[in-house]
Amino acid sequence: MARFEKHIFICMNERDETASRPSCLNEGSKKVKAALKDAIKDAGLKHQVRASQAGCLDQCEHAPVMVVYPDGVWYGFVKPSDAEEIVTEHLVGGRPVERLRLAESCVNTADCPHRKKKQSK
Secondary structure, eight states, rough: OOOOOOEHHHHHOOOOOOOOSSOOOTHHHHHHHHHHHHHHTTTTTTEEEEEEESSSOOOHHHHHGGEETTTTTEESSSGGHHHIIIIIIIIIIIIOOOTTOOOOOTTTTTTTTTTTEEEOO
């Protein structure tokens, strides 16, 4: 069997509702994963693209979040209704969905404007 051309990791981390940061599972990532898997199958990409669940990707403020490899494209605030567009535009067409793409300034940085700043004492 050939290797997958693309691999999507969807965060499935779950935190308590009272946690200081949101969690992707509580924000609907399970439904996002199901919608992506259906859209991948419908597009005939079942053997070229794999959608897998991941633990925390540390982009909690953008929940639900996912990353497409080998492209290194991060998506945030993804809804199940976005799955078909991601598959059609990005996975088939090779054009990332810019309206969902996380800015470079938000990925793996404490300076992201979505991240709550710790209060000084």
